Amino acid sequence: MTVPLSYVEQNHLNAGSRMAIEIVGDELKIRPQRPRKSLRELLDETPAGLCRADGWDELEAVGGEL
Template sequence: MGVAMMNASLRRSGGSYILTIPQSYVEQNDLGAGSRMSVEINGAELRVRPGRQRPKLADLLAATPEGLCRVDGWDEIAAVGGER
């Protein structure tokens, strides 16, 4: 994979600044609005890359080994918070 260089402009939004990410990078890394990003600052260098994605509750439950004690009806309980 080669290195792509481009220029981008900062936009102001309230007390923050926004940097636009190219669509090709978003698609390549399966990102979207709300994706978590890792930001590293080293002197004048700013490195931005996809952050660790938070696992979804359904994925965690699917990875639970069989035979563990679980409450009857647990899988049918409705989500009440930020579960996905």
């Protein structure tokens, strides 16, 4: 499939780029398919200490916590 150069440049595509294809009514929609990161990858990229709330473990239970 030939893709317009302006679209290729705008979306940083190259030969072999993965594309998501969807049929909507009588139209074929094509868009870049970006890799999805796993939860482990996202957590590994989180700066140390960012997820920690000071005093969290000392807060009183207020509902149906286990």
